Amino acid sequence: MTGEVNMKAHSSFLLRAFLLSLSLIPALGLAQELSPINLPAPQTDGGKPLMQVLKDRHSTREFSSEKLSPQMLSELLWAAFGINRPDTGKRTAPSAMNWQEIEIYVALAEGLYVYDAKGNKLNPILAQDVRGAAGVQAFVKDAPLNLIYVADLSRTGNASAEDRNFYTAADVGFIAENVYLFCASEGLNVVVRGGVDRVTLTKLMKLRPDQKILLAQTVGHPKR
Numbered sequence: 001m002t003g004e005v006n007m008k009a010h011s012s013f014l015l016r017a018f019l020l021s022l023s024l025i026p027a028l029g030l031a032q033e034l035s036p037i038n039l040p041a042p043q044t045d046g047g048k049p050l051m052q053v054l055k056d057r058h059s060t061r062e063f064s065s066e067k068l069s070p071q072m073l074s075e076l077l078w079a080a081f082g083i084n085r086p087d088t089g090k091r092t093a094p095s096a097m098n099w100q101e102i103e104i105y106v107a108l109a110e111g112l113y114v115y116d117a118k119g120n121k122l123n124p125i126l127a128q129d130v131r132g133a134a135g136v137q138a139f140v141k142d143a144p145l146n147l148i149y150v151a152d153l154s155r156t157g158n159a160s161a162e163d164r165n166f167y168t169a170a171d172v173g174f175i176a177e178n179v180y181l182f183c184a185s186e187g188l189n190v191v192v193r194g195g196v197d198r199v200t201l202t203k204l205m206k207l208r209p210d211q212k213i214l215l216a217q218t219v220g221h222p223k224r
């Protein structure tokens with residue numbers, strides 16, 4: 001009798017554990033299906049002269065669907081906000097109080113990742129093509145790369161709301177300009193965009209309340 005009761009309790013425990021594991025699948029998203037992408041080491045000694053790059057910097061809204069190579073992606077992200085002083089962990093763009101609060105989400109056809117500057121890799125977020133939701137203009141969904149700049153407000157200390165808004169907006173501007181300059185140097189097309197449906201994208205990206213989408217930036221090869 002006791003054995004039978006134990007068996008029942010055991011099966012009911014297994015059933016509950018199974019149902020719980022099923023209920024966790026949506027919460028975990030599909031990121032499990034994506035693996036981290038280890039980027040090749042960026043080549044940091046090339047590029048056009050600065051004055052030439054400044055002459056060439058401009059926005060373009062036409063992109064080939066050709067993917068960027070892992071090498072190009074590595075260099076672009078390093079230029080954007082990589083670590084240029086490994087002894088201190090400081091970056092290619094300045095940030096107020098050295099908050100380093102801007103996270104670069106990387107929307108590729110195969111899924112959404114976040115740039116890990118220290119590990120020089122892309123960490124998976126969602127195995128879903130979110131490019132279509134990364135902007136409100138037609139070219140956004142077909143371009144091979146959309147960067148989505150998110151401020152992690154948990155890194156902004158005790159700053160007032162006004163200072164937070166001001167400094168995070170300034171900080172993202174430096175990063176976006178670095179991307180513009182890299183693209184001018186490499187002959188890539190690029191446009192920074194404030195036109196983003198932040199409410200929809202925030203939900204899709206499963207961001208926390210203290211993560212705020214600031215801008216997006218579309219990058220790709222010119223159309224041939």
Ligand SMILES: Cc1cc2nc3c(=O)[nH]c(=O)nc-3n(C[C@H](O)[C@H](O)[C@H](O)COP(=O)(O)O)c2cc1C
Pocket residue numbers: 057058059060061137191192193194195196215
């Ligand atoms: C904060 C900011 C938001 C922008 N938002 C958009 C946008 O949503 N869509 C777009 O096509 N261009 C956008 N742009 C690009 C500007 O339209 C562009 O920089 C401007 O027309 C000047 O052109 P140039 O970059 O070639 O000098 C934005 C630029 C900035 C700085």
